[in-house]
Amino acid sequence: MVPVNLGPRSYQVRIGAGLSKQVAIELGNPGSALVVSDTNVAPLAAENLTQQLAEAGWNVRLAVQPAGETAKSLREIEKLYDQLIAMQADRSTHVIAVGGGVVGDAAGFAAATYARGLPFIQVPTTLLAAVDSSVGGKVGVNLPAAKNIVGAFHQPKAVFIDTDLLATLPPREFAAGMAEVVKYGMILDESFFDWLEAEQPKIQSHDPTFLARIIQRSCELKAQVVEADEFETTGLRAVLNFGHTFGHAYEALAKYGTLLHGEAVSIGMIDAATLACQLGRIPEEVVSRLTKLLQSFQLPVSLPSGMKLDPQQIIATMRLDKKSVGGKLRLILPTRIGHVESVRDVSEELVLKTVARHG
Ligand code: NAD
Ligand code: ZN
Known part of the structure; x- marks a missing residue:
């Protein structure tokens, strides 16, 4: 476990094999959540996590973005907002990113901006996301003219790094x-x-x-x-x-x-x-x-x-x-x-x- 000490925005980074199976338990009382993933990672991890949350009593939806950098666009963010509207999200609705840095940055940006900020959880599935992008609170999207130019600082509430999930990484x-x-x-x-x-x-x-x-x-x-x-x-x-x-x-x-x-x-x-x-x-x-x-x-x-x-x-x-x-x-x-x-x-x-x- 790695603590990130940022006063009221402090959180823990948990690291372990099989950890993604415990996310529902770790999050405690069920509420509502939007799980965000991409077409590669959804069948590997995000569908399981969504089901786990549903079984634990969460009102949960899964949003699957196209794999690759194109998911970090305002157009794709708007689709996440639409899902949040459709599930009548409020300030207690969690956004849970299950994927690499692209999914983390995009889901995090939606979480930072929808209703001026929703609780955000990172479940990184690439080594890059595990060691870098999931920790630190930088979230954002690209414009056609420049990468990562639109963004925010929005720290996650928790980071769950399941080392088992890295096994399928190319x-x-x-x-x-x-x-x-x-x-x-x-x-x-x-x-x-x-x-x-x-x-x-x-x-x-x-x-x-x-x-x-x-x-x-x-x-x-x-x-x-x-x-x-x-x-x-x-x-x-x-x-x-x-x-x-x-x-x-x-x-x-x-x-x-x-x-x-x-x-x-x-x-x-x-x-x-x-x-x-x-x-x-x-x-x-x-x-x-x-x-x-x-x-x-x-x-x-x-x-x-x-x-x-x-x-x-x-x-x-x-x-x-x-x-x-x-x-x-x-x-x-x-x-x-x-x-x-x-x-x-x-x-x-x-x-x-x-x-x-x-x-
Ligand atoms: P990525 O999210 O595109 O993932 C790489 C590829 O691996 C994708 O095709 C994805 O679908 C696939 N994938 C993910 N997990 C998998 C798994 N477990 N098994 C099989 N395939 C899997 O790329 P990335 O390298 O994770 O992240 C890059 C992005 O991160 C860039 O947009 C970069 O700007 C951003 N980034 C952000 C920060 C930050 O502080 N916010 C820091 C560094 C990088
Ligand atoms: Zn880097």
Whole structure:
């Protein structure tokens, strides 16, 4: 169990095998709930959960969104609002997201905005959602012009991570989640990074004990950052962006879907480390350890050979990232394994040189 201490918005992240079977018991007194899932996850998990709640006396509906990023659109959110209207939802109606980060972000956004806020429960079913998006309260949708540009901070009331549900995850999706796990080691916890290196074979074989441990530690580290900067006002939360300024640009330019988010972040972390090395901030050895660890989890460390992106366009896209300030490039760069710093005004020439490695 990982507590997330945010005063009146505090909650627990529970982690365990078979946990999704206990959601109805854990939630206590039956009320009404909208379970939100996608076409892949509904038959694997959300239908069971809906039935479990109905048997426990809940007035429950299941909304199934199309799988993939398109579910994070205002059009799909409107459909969730329609379901809430149809079930005569009130401020006690729970919204329960059962799925990956897409379902979590979309359901969470509906929960944040309907009637100015409904109780929200996360049941993440991808590794990325378990270690990252289900904790921290960022919810939102995309506009055609920009990803994650419309959103809110809306913390869940509880997060239930059932490690059994990850068994059906495609290997590429598992690897994408591992990129965020490696990121936590790089930005905050050297001994976790060392442990990932040492136990890589067990993690890669999805040993349940090791899976639970990586999720537990990742959630603890994410909670620590969110507790320090819940609303992203002090700049502390920005450490989570390590690898993301490069990564978001690749995701956008490669057209969403070609590169998974975690894959783009994996490449972006190597870019950031390479740049830090060129600045003399870290020794070459750090870049090579990071490279080796990411590759051992089947993650890419440079853009795929068929994907030729114009370096100037990469930089222009990085400047558009909503976390850049006044068009200035601000990057999260490692100072060693387990520690990063926010560096303002990184020279464009150096960034160009870094991205040119993909040519
Ligand atoms: P996703 O939700 O699209 O899931 C990936 C794919 O796996 C989908 O096809 C899904 O149907 C399928 N799937 C999910 N669980 C499965 C299971 N158990 N077995 C088999 N298939 C399963 O993608 P994701 O990587 O989980 O999330 C990406 C989204 O998360 C992006 O939109 C990103 O912006 C968002 N995100 C949000 C935050 C945050 O803090 N809110 C943080 C990181 C990422
Ligand atoms: Zn990420």
